[in-house]
Amino acid sequence: MTQLALVIDLNVCVGCHACVTSCKEWNTSGSAGPMGDQNPYGADPTGTFFNRVQTFEVGEFPNTETVHFPKSCLHCEDPPCVPVCPTGASYKRKEDGIVLVNYDKCIGCKYCSWACPYGAREFDEQQRVMKKCTLCVDRIYDTSMNEGDRKPSCVKACPTSARLFGDIHDPDSAVSIAIRESGGYPLMPEWGTHPANHYLPRRKTRIRIHLDELERADNPLKVDRQLPRPAMNEPTLDDVTTW
Amino acid sequence: MHPAFSVIFLTTLIGAGQGLFLALFTAQSYAAFKLLPQPDAHAFYGQGSLLALALLAGGLAASFFHLGHPERAWRSAAMWRTSWLSREVIVLPAFMGAVFLYGLAHWLDWHPVLMTLPGGLPVDPTAILGVAGWVLAFALFICTAMIYACLKFLKEWHSPLTVINYILLGGASGFTLAAAFAAVTAPELVGFLAGWAAIITVLGLLGRSASLYRNARLKPTSTLQTAIGIKHPRIVQTTQGFMGGSFNTREFFHGRPVAVLRGVKWFFLLAVFPLPLLLLLSGMQGASGLLAAAFVVQYAGLLAERWFFFAQANHPQNLFYQSIA
Numbered sequence: 001m002t003q004l005a006l007v008i009d010l011n012v013c014v015g016c017h018a019c020v021t022s023c024k025e026w027n028t029s030g031s032a033g034p035m036g037d038q039n040p041y042g043a044d045p046t047g048t049f050f051n052r053v054q055t056f057e058v059g060e061f062p063n064t065e066t067v068h069f070p071k072s073c074l075h076c077e078d079p080p081c082v083p084v085c086p087t088g089a090s091y092k093r094k095e096d097g098i099v100l101v102n103y104d105k106c107i108g109c110k111y112c113s114w115a116c117p118y119g120a121r122e123f124d125e126q127q128r129v130m131k132k133c134t135l136c137v138d139r140i141y142d143t144s145m146n147e148g149d150r151k152p153s154c155v156k157a158c159p160t161s162a163r164l165f166g167d168i169h170d171p172d173s174a175v176s177i178a179i180r181e182s183g184g185y186p187l188m189p190e191w192g193t194h195p196a197n198h199y200l201p202r203r204k205t206r207i208r209i210h211l212d213e214l215e216r217a218d219n220p221l222k223v224d225r226q227l228p229r230p231a232m233n234e235p236t237l238d239d240v241t242t243w
Numbered sequence: 244m245h246p247a248f249s250v251i252f253l254t255t256l257i258g259a260g261q262g263l264f265l266a267l268f269t270a271q272s273y274a275a276f277k278l279l280p281q282p283d284a285h286a287f288y289g290q291g292s293l294l295a296l297a298l299l300a301g302g303l304a305a306s307f308f309h310l311g312h313p314e315r316a317w318r319s320a321a322m323w324r325t326s327w328l329s330r331e332v333i334v335l336p337a338f339m340g341a342v343f344l345y346g347l348a349h350w351l352d353w354h355p356v357l358m359t360l361p362g363g364l365p366v367d368p369t370a371i372l373g374v375a376g377w378v379l380a381f382a383l384f385i386c387t388a389m390i391y392a393c394l395k396f397l398k399e400w401h402s403p404l405t406v407i408n409y410i411l412l413g414g415a416s417g418f419t420l421a422a423a424f425a426a427v428t429a430p431e432l433v434g435f436l437a438g439w440a441a442i443i444t445v446l447g448l449l450g451r452s453a454s455l456y457r458n459a460r461l462k463p464t465s466t467l468q469t470a471i472g473i474k475h476p477r478i479v480q481t482t483q484g485f486m487g488g489s490f491n492t493r494e495f496f497h498g499r500p501v502a503v504l505r506g507v508k509w510f511f512l513l514a515v516f517p518l519p520l521l522l523l524l525s526g527m528q529g530a531s532g533l534l535a536a537a538f539v540v541q542y543a544g545l546l547a548e549r550w551f552f553f554a555q556a557n558h559p560q561n562l563f564y565q566s567i568a
Contacts, residue, residue, distance in 0.1 A: 020484070045487040052484035054563060056467075058475045066481070069471050071563060084393070086319035086329035107319055108311015111328050113494060114244070117396045117465065119560025122490040128311030185472045188465050188559065191396050199472055 003077060003097035004135055005168045005196035006152065007175045007184055008070050011203045013162040015053055015068030022157030023051040023072075023133075030138050032103060036126025048124045050133040051154055067202065070163070072154070073120040073133035074187060074195030075099050081112040081121065090130070097169075097196060098137055103129045117191050135165075168196055244397075245494050246553035252305035254387055255416070255545045257335065258409065260298030261380040262417015262443075263424070264342050267291045268373040269439070270421075270432050275364060282429030284349045288369070291424055292346025295417075299339050327393055331386035338383050341376035348372055384410045391552075398461050399556040404454040411447035412515065416545055418443055419519055419538045426531035437527045437534065441520055444541070448516040451548070455508070458555060465559040480566040491564050497554035507551050514544025 027050060028035040037047030051072040058065045075092075079099050082090050089105035090112050092098070101112075101121075106129040113121040113130060121132045136152035139145065149156065155163045166175035175198075178184055184198035230236055267288055273279040282288075307313040322329040347353075348369045356365040388409035391400040418440035425432040467478045483492075497504070519541035526533030 017484075039487075046489055047487075049485075049489070054484045055481045056471060056473075056478055057481050058473055058478050060477055067471065067473065071484075080394075080396075083322075083325035084328065086322050086326045086332060087315070088321050089318075105315070105318055106312065107315045109309060109319070109328065110311075110494065111326075111390070113490070114397070114558070115394055117559045119491045119495065119558075119563055123311065123494070125490075130311075187472055188469050190464050190469055201472070 001097070001169055002095065002167045003075070003169045003196050004140070004166070005075055005097075005175060005198065006072070006135070006155070007164040007166075007168075007178050007198045007200060009162045009164070009178070009182075009200040010067055010069065011162075011200060012160045013053075013068045013070060014160055015055055015066075016159060017053050018157040018159060019070055019154035019163060020049060020051050020053055022153045024049060026136060026139065026153035027134070032134075032138070033127050035131065036124050038125055046125075048122045048126075048131055050122070050131065065202065070154075071118070071120070072197070073099060074118060074193075074197040075133075075135065077194035077196055078192060080191070080193055081116045084111050084115040086111065096167075098135050099132070100134055100137065101130050101132060103127065103131070106130050117188055117193070118195075140165075168198070244553045244556045244558060245497055246550045247309055249305050249307075249309035250553070251546055251549040253302045253309070254409070255542065255549055256298050256302035256305060257383065257387065258413025258545070259416040259420055259542065260295045260302065260342075261338070261383055262414040263291065263295040263298065263420050264338075264345075264376055264417070265380055265414060266418045266421030266436055266439070267295070268345075268377055270425075270429075270436065271369065271373060273435070275370065279435055280431045282425070282432055284352065286428040287425065287432070288349035289346050290428060291421065292342050292349065294420075294424060296339060296342050296346065299335070299342065303335060303339070327386055327389040331383065331390060334379060334383045334386050338376065338379040341372055341379050345369060345372040345376050381410070384413060391556075396465065396559050397556045398464065399454075399458045400552075402454065402457060404450060404457065408447065408450045408454055411443060411450045412545060412548065415440060415443040415447045415515075415519075416538065416541050419523060419534070419541050422523065422526070423531060423534035423538045426526070426529050426534050430529045433529045433534070434527050437523045440537075441523045444516055444520050444523070451512075451515070463557070463559070465562060467562050470559070470562040480563075482566055483564045486567055489564075491560060495558040495561055495564070499554065504551065504554055507547050507554070511544045511547035511551060514540050515548055516544075519544070 024035060035048040039045050051070060054069045054071055056067045056069055058067055075098055079092055082092050087105050087107055089102045091100060093100060108128045108130065110123055110130065113123065121130050124131045139153060140150050142150060151165050155165045164175050164178055166173040168175050170176060178200060179198045182200045184200050186195040186198055270279060271288065274281050307316060310316060319329055319332045323333055354367040356367060358366045360366060385406055388406040392402060392405040395401045418436055422433055422437040422440050425436050468474060519537040522533050522537035526537060
C-alpha cells in the first residue's frame with residue numbers, strides 16, 4: 001500500500017515561512033474554497049492555515065540552538081481524528097493514505113480537532129467547516145502539470161530542500177531512505193497514531209583530530225625547526241629534491 | 244479546552260431530562276409493586292414526561308449552536324459504528340421518542356394488560372415503554388460521556404469516572420427536579436424522590452471528588468520533548484509561528500486565570516452537592532419552594548461543573564502554542 005508523506009529535515013530548515021505562504025496561496029485558490037482570513041489588516045488578524053512554522057530554543061545560553069519546526073497534518077497511519085467523525089466527512093484514503101475532510105459533508109462540530117493530539121486541524125470561520133493539510137491532493141495527481149511540479153506546494157517552495165515528499169511504504173523511495181539513514185522520527189509516538197510524516201534531526205558535522213595527526217608523518221626524526229631556516233635567496237628542500 | 248456554552252447546556256439539560264425520566268419510571272415501578280402510593284398519572288407521569296421532553300429538546304436545540312453547519316446535522320447519524328458522537332445523535336432522538344410515547348400512554352390512560360408477570364402483576368404499554376426509555380436513558384448517558392472519555396490523550400477525561408459522573412450528576416439533578424415537580428403534582432411521592440435525589444447527590448459528590456483527586460495528580464504523557472522529538476531538558480518555544488490568534492489558540496485554551504478556575508471549582512462543589520442536599524432534606528416534607536430552589540441551585544452548580552470539566556482538560560496540542568513573540 002502507498003502512504004504518501006512529508007519528511008521534514010530540521011537540520012536545514014531555516015524558518016523562512018515560504019512553505020507557509022505557498023501552502024496558503026495554493027490552497028486558498030483551489031476549487032475547495034478559500035482559506036478564510038478574518039480581520040487580515042486589522043489589529044487582531046486570524047485565519048486558516050494548513051502549515052505553520054514554529055521556533056524553539058533548545059538548551060541554555062550560551063549552549064543554545066534555534067530549531068525551526070514546520071508543523072502540518074502528519075497523515076497518521078492510525079489517525080485518531082477519523083473514527084470520531086460522526087458524518088464520515090473525515091476519512092483516510094486507502095489508495096495513498098492521505099487524510100482528508102469532505103467539506104460538503106462536514107457539519108463543523110470540531111470533534112475531530114479535539115481528537116488530534118497535534119493540533120493539525122483548523123476550523124475555517126468563513127466556510128464553517130474543519131480544514132487541514134491535503135498534501136496538495138489537487139496538485140500531485142494533476143497530469144496537466146509537469147511531472148516535477150506534481151508535489152505539494154510547500155515542498156516546491158522550500159528554498160533549502162528541507163521538505164521531502166514521497167511514499168514511506170516504498171523502501172526505495174527518497175523519503176524512506178532519508179528516514180532510515182538519517183534518523184527520521186515521528187512526533188508524539190506515545191499515542192500510537194503512527195504519523196506518516198517524519199522529521200529528520202539536527203546533525204552536527206564534527207571532525208575529530210588526534211594529536212599524532214597534527215605532526216608531519218614524513219618527519220620521522222622530528223627535526224622540524226631544529227635546522228636553521230634557509231635564507232630567502234637559498235634553495236629550499238623543495239627546490240633540490242623531487243620527494 | 245475552551246468551554247463551549249452550547250455543549251455545557253446540551254450535557255446538563257439532557258442529563259436533567261434523563262434523570263427526571265428515570266425518576267418518573269422509578270416511582271412507577273415502586274408503585275406497581277405497591278411500595279408507593281399510585282400518583283395522579285396525568286399530572287405526574289404525563290406532565291413529568293412533558294417536562295423531561297422539554298429539557299431534552301432544550302439540550303438538543305443548544306447542541307445545534309455548536310455546529311458550523313447545523314443544516315447538515317442529519318448527516319451525523321452516519322458513523323455510529325466508530326463515533327460516540329454519532330451514537331449520541333441516534334440515541335437522543337430515540338430516547339425523546341420513548342419519553343414522548345411513555346408520557347402519551349399515561350396521558351391517554353392507555354393501560355391494556357399486555358401480559359402478566361409471574362406474581363400476577365399486569366404489564367401495560369407504559370411499563371414496556373418505561374423499560375425501553377430506561378435502557379435508552381442509560382445508553383444516552385454512556386454515549387454522551389464516552390464522547391469525552393474515549394479521547395485518550397485528554398487524560399482528565401479518559402477515565403471510567405467520566406461516565407460514572409455523567410450518570411450520577413444527571414441523575415441527581417433529574418431526581419431533584421422530580422422531587423420539586425412531585426411537590427406540586429404528587430405530594431405523596433416527595434419524600435421518596437427527595438430521598439433518592441439526596442442519595443444520588445452524595446454518590447455524585449464521591450464520584451466527582453474522585454475525578455478531581457485523580458486529575459490533580461495526572462502527569463502529562465506528552466512533553467515538549469516528545470512533541471518536537473528533541474531530547475533536551477530545557478526547550479522553550481520562542482514563537483508559535485504567527486502573532487494573531489488561530490483556531491488552535493481559541494479552541495483549546497480556556498484563557499482564564501487559575502484563580503477563576505479555582506473559584507468555579509469551589510462554587511460547583513458547594514452548589515451541586517451540600518446546598519441542594521440541605522434544601523432537599525429540609526424540603527422533604529413537601530415544601531415545593533425549597534425543592535425548587537434545590538434544583539435551581541444544583542442546575543446552576545452543574546453549569547459551573549461542566550464549565551470546569553472542559554476548562555480543566557489540557558490538550559497536548561497546547562504544547563505547540565505557548566509563545567507569540
